[in-house]
Every structure is written in structure tokens, then in C-alpha cells.
Amino acid sequence: MAILVKIAIAGEGGQGVQAIGDILAEAGNEEGKEALYIPNFGVEQRGGVSLAFVQISDEQIGSPKFQHGDIVIALSERAVARTKQYVTGDTLFVYDSSLIAPPEVADEAVGLQVYDSVAPEAQADAVSEQPKTGKVELPKNAKKVIGIPATDIALSELHPRVFNMIILGATVRAAGVVDIETVKHALETKLGKKFIDDPKLRELNFNALQRGIDLVEEALQGEENNDQKDV
Amino acid sequence: MAEKPIQEEKRVFMTGNEVVAWAAVAAGADIMYGYPITPQNEIMHYWTRLAPKHGKKFLQTEDELSAGFTTLGGALAGRKSFSATAGPGTTLFQEPLSMAEMMRIPVVVIVQQRGGPSTATVIYSQQEVNMVTFGGNGEGWRVVYSTATHQELFDYTIKAFNTAWKYRFPTFILGDGYQAKMREPLVMYNPEDRGIEMIKPVASLGLPGTPGKDRDAVHLRNTYSVEEELYDATMPIQEDYEKMSKEVVEWDERNVDDADIIIISHGVVSRAAIAAMNRLREKGVKVGYFRPITLRPFPDEQLQKVAAKCSNFLLVESALGQLARLVKSALFNMPIDNFDTLYKPGVGVTAEELVQRIEKTIK
Amino acid sequence: MAEHLAMPKSWNTETKPHKFCPGCGHGLVLKVLGEVIDELEIQDRMVFGVDIGCSLLAWDFFNVDTVQTHHGRTNPVMVGIKRANPKLLPIAYMGDGGGYAIGSQHLVNSAFRNEKIMAIVVNNCNYGMTGGQMSPTTLPGQKTETSPYGRDAKETGNPTLGPEMVAAIASPGAYVARASVSNMKQLKRFMKKAVENQIAGNGFSFLEVISSCPTNWRTNAKQTWAFMEEEMAKYFKTGELRTPDESKEG
16 A cells, blocks of 8 residues: 655745645655655635645646645644644644744745745635634544644744744644654745754754654644544 | 756656646746636746746737737747646647648647636536537537546656657647645656656747748738648648557557446546455456547547447546537447446546445446 | 815725735725715716726726626626616726726727727726736736746737827727826826816717735735736826827826
8 A cells, every 4th residue: 555645834924835745755855765845725715725735646636726734833823723624533633732823934034925836826815814713623533633823933042033943843843744754844945044043043943853753743742642632 | 158057867756737837848948928717827837937947938918819819829939838827728729730730730738728608616626528529610620638647747748749749730738626726746857867858849930041041931811812722731630640640649448358337537536446446346347448549539449449449438527518518429339338427527536436326336 | 276185085994904906006996996986976877887807896886886797797787777768977996907908899989989988997907806917907927827937929929008098099089098106196187187077078088007915926015005006007007198289187
């Protein structure tokens, strides 16, 4: 039976969702695997949540999109709602438990946020804001739900700009399908020049990656140690 | 000796639009004419960046009518010219393409299908099959390659130039917005390095020598006076088309010999069909698969042979019967057990839903 | 004395905040148009046509009957409406691509035939919606997605001067002007005169508005204004080019 890991990442525009998806797929490709990344663009949904679909496999990948994800990452209130349809009993659901206003993720830290692949035509809904309700309904049917306070950590411990590197690290650990070293290598390829100009940036990004990995690692181990029910 | 555009074979990871631009460079295309429309814009973006390095030319025209007619002009002048479009742009292209069909002008056009009709979505569909195969006021004297992977986008864009210039029918790469925007790996190469000979373009107009003195003038027209004249002009084209069809037709079939049900699909949907077939076979369900790669000329005979083995079909497409129309025409008069359809106009098809659909029908 | 409400009464409040990018000039143009609709009380007679491109984001902007058409085809649809029901006041709204590239043939013919409609071209020197390709009004040397090394005027010509072209061919009774979002008072004056020309039924009304696109220009606020007020102003002069009574404001 072929290995196929389906990952859906969702968040507000500006949270660096597409960068996460792209680097993850790039890493899969660098490991010689079949990798497919497609950004979601279009007004098909109300609300303008940015979605990235990534699949990594050892044989040719079927459709670019999928019905249900093995890993689903949600970075905002709206993203949690928007990604419910991709969650089943086999899904590992990871969300940013801070769920506060999306922080700024500037280009210097994490590369391109605006992809040439996202058609502005489709952003007709993207700019309209829905009020935050403070009520988040997490999926009840997932195999496991993990909340990581990525925004809080980015703001208080690291730097707001590496928020999505924390998420990337978390996704890598959750998916378990690419090596973190390949991810670092993919980052170097994309941001190499910026790292040369400011070596501290590399340290910052890699620290954030590791933090994300650790957060998911802790949560998964915590689940194993306790007899905890799903949230 | 010009520098090779691709120094050595290499595996790359890029979007479909970028692949098309590189393939056109590798195929020796000389000039692109184009107009902005999503989701194919990046073909122009990459081409305009590659162009100066490789001695290529580009013109952004005032609209798609012009893009089509300027592409014809480029080919008439003996240069490998191409364009790319989508949706409402494809609609506008039908006028210049009719001229290409009648006058045997070898143009290459990449179509990245988006939702329709009208503006619809910028994202994806398989709803331009009607237009690309039989649009315009003609008889569909076109070659249409429906690709499914980035490797095919690369391979067939190169092949399209050869097909167009060898047989002199307008030739299309029929992709879609998913293929255009997604990233996946492929191997890029120079065709010559793989023993593929690229056909050199020949000018129809502006040949060397003074007309009337050194050579006859070239007089080209697409107008005829009376019915019989038209008939005498068009029947030989039809003959050429049928001759070409035998050499150009391409298709893919798998697991048909013992199949209980066969999935028919084309383009990117065929990837979901293969994945669904594999999954179902693992569960012991005898699923087969048929995919026309050339929608024009359509692999009629090949599909008929498959239908003779098993004619319990599930046809799936992201349109409301555009592929089905071609299939039914191919299967005309054959006894068919069952013709089930899954139509998702403008919406992607996943392997999962195909598996679910087939499992439901065999219960 | 006109009120400057935060939102003109003719605006559809349900679709606000609107969908244009931060820093886009469309919001300013549509505000002025909204005030003119209020002051001249044409909400019940006006038909608003939007093109393809960023202008399509205004399809539900006003409490005015609106139709979104195809790229460059807004003019002819408005012409069709006016010819069928002359009581209506159609206003076509498009960008520099829809106006001067794919729609140029229709613009020219509307002017020639002295169609009693109004056309507004919002000029931001690129195709914004599709990601920033070169347009007829792109400035020489300006980098866009399809002129990545800068527009070469020798190869692709100089920026199209739309109002000048329309002024040269329009019949008597036409109103032709160019304004800018960097001079809102003048924009309002010209917009009002253009619509009044429509109400009077004199002829074709045409207004180009210099506008901003920081998203595709990749400029910050300061650079955006500089580009409009310094660079674009070199090529596109504001002022009235044709008025029905030939008294022009420069």
C-alpha cells in the first residue's frame, strides 16, 4: 500500500500559509518523493481564508485536492471553521490556540507571502473582516486535536515574524513524512540570500522550527502518558 | 552555436505555467503573443523573463482576437509562434483558429481551463473541451493534447510544435487551472539530447526572392465563391486530417482485459481515476481505466476495442458531458452495458469520491 | 453646499467594507461618484456597468442597478441599454485595460457615434486584478509582470492618451476630461459635469481618472502618491478636453 500523506493548512492572508505549504512540498521533492502543492485561490468560500494543500507520497499523486486530510492545520478562528470539512476520524488536527489577531509576517523573515499563483481576482472576499467571536468550535471527530500557542510564543519568546516557522515545524512533526534537515535545506534555498545578509535570521527561523516540533512532540507524548479524551 | 536553454537534464519542482514556458523555450519557439487572463498569466511572466536570454520575442496584444491573429502572422512568417489563453479568452480565440484550420497555419495554443461559461471562476474546469476540439465555424481540424501531469505538460508542449509544423493543423495543449498553479516535480531536457528532432519552421510569406521575377508570388486566401469550390478545397484537408489521425492519436488504457467496470476520464481527472483504480483493485474490485490523451483526433477505434471487452463505464469529468459527447460519438452503434456518469462542472474530482461512487454501485 | 458623508447615501452599506486593496484609488473614485449620484438624484435612472478586472469588485457597490459584463464590453452593453430605453442613464466603469486595450474598439465607436452614455476609465498603469501585467498606459521604463525589464517605448509605444484620442474624434455635445484621485475637488467637479452632460442628453461623456495600485506597483504610501503626482503626471495631464459648450477648464 502506497504511502500518501495529505496535509491541509489554513489561515488568514498574511499568516504565511502558502509559504508553509510550498516549503513542505519542496522538502518532500528534495527527498526524492512525489510531492504536490496547490494553493487554494478563489471565491468558492465565503470569508477568504487562505488554504494550502500538500500531498507527499512515494507514487504518483492522484488529484491535486482531497476530501479528507491526514493532517489539518488551522491558524485562525475562520480557518478552524473552514477546515472542518477535511477532518475525519483519521485526522490529526493542529490549531493555534492563541487564535488572536493574525500577526504580521514580513517578507524578510519567511519569504514570499504573496504567491504569483494566488489570483487577485479571487480575493474578492479576502479583505472583508468577520468579527472575532471568541467562540471556536473545534472538530469533535478528529483522531486527535492539538492546540499550540504559536502566536503567543512568537510574540513573547521569539519574534512575530517567525510565527509560520513555528507552524511549519509543528506540521513537519505532525506529518512525519519529511526530515527537518531537508526542510531547513529547502528554507536555505529559498531564503539563502537573506540569511547571508543577516545570519541571525537563520538562527531565528531554525529556532522557531524546532519550537514548533517540540510543541507537537510534547502534546503527542502528553496524550500517550495521560488517558486523556479528545478535546 | 546558440547556447542550449537547458544545459543538462534536471529534475525540477515548479508550477505548470512555468513548465510550459520552459518547454516552449526548449522546443525552439521563437515568439509568443499573449493577453492577460487567469490562470495562464504566468506563462507570459516566465516567457518575458526568459526571452532576452534565449533570443525570443514577445508581444502583449490588445486582446485575444489580436493574440490569435498575431500568432497566425508569426507562423505565416515562418517562425514558431504560440499563445496561451483560458475561458473567455478561448472563446475569442475561435475566430483566428478557424482561419488557422482553413489555411493550415501551424500555431500552438496552450489552454488552461477555468470555470465557465462567461467569467465564472478563474480556478479550474474541464469545460473548454467543446470549444477547443470543435470551436469556431469549422469541422475541428485541430490536434488537442489533454495533459495530466507536469511531465506531460513539458513533453507534449514540445511535441505540439512538431505536430503543428509537420501536419499543419492548429495544435493545442489542453491543461487546466489546477495544473497551471500546482507545483510538482518533473524532468526538463533538451529534445535534441533525447534524439527528438525539432522540425524547422517554413515561411509561407516573405520568402527570399522577388515575386514575379525570381519566384511566383504567394497568394493565400480563405474565401471561396461557390459551393463546389469550397467542397473541392475542404475535402483534401479532411483527407489529410484522417491520415494524420492515425499517426498522431494517443491514449492510455490499463487493466481493461479483466475489468468489470472501466473509468473513462481525461486530463488531470485521470490521475484521480488511476489512484481510485489502484485502491479498488487492492480491495479486489476489478476496475479498468481508459484515457484519451488526444481529444482530437479522438481514439475512437481504441475505445471501441476496449468497449468490446468491457462496456460497463463510469465517465467522470469536470464538465456537464463535454467528454461524454466525444465518447458517445466514438462508441456510436456499439452495444453498451452501462454508461454511468459523474459530472462535476468546474469542480475537482478526488480519488476518494471515485472510490466511494464505485463501491456504492457494486453494492 | 454638498455634504461629505463618510458613505454617500447611494452606497450599498451591506457590502462595506469594500473589497478593494488597501490604498487602491477605486474607493476614492466611487466615493465621488456616489456623492454625484446623491446630489443629482439619479439613483432610480442610473444603470452601472462594470468590466472585468478590479472594476468588477464594484458589482454590488451601489444601491443602483448594476451589471458586470465581459472584459472591454461594458461600453457596448451600456450602449445597448441606452438605445433600448433612453430614459436610463448608463455609466460604464472600467480600467485602463478594459478601456484602452480590449475595449478600445468599442470606446472609439461609442465616441464616433456620439452614444449618449458615460464611460469612466480608472487608470493605474497596469492590469491589476490579474497580477500586474503591462497595460496601454504603462509608463516607459515601468516594470510590470510582462515588461520585467521596463517598458520599452520603442518596441511597444508610449502610454495611450485616452481622453486626447476621444476628444479628437468625439462629436459636438461630448464631455471629455481627465482627473486624478490626488485632486478630489477637481475630480468631483468633472464627474458631476460628465453626469450632467448625460442628463442633458448632449452626447458621449468620458472621464479618465488617474488612480493608484500600490499592490502591483509594490510601493508604500509615500511612493504611491509620488508615482501618481510626479511620474504619471508627466504623461497624463488633468483638465477638460471637450465640453458641450466648448468652455474648458484646464
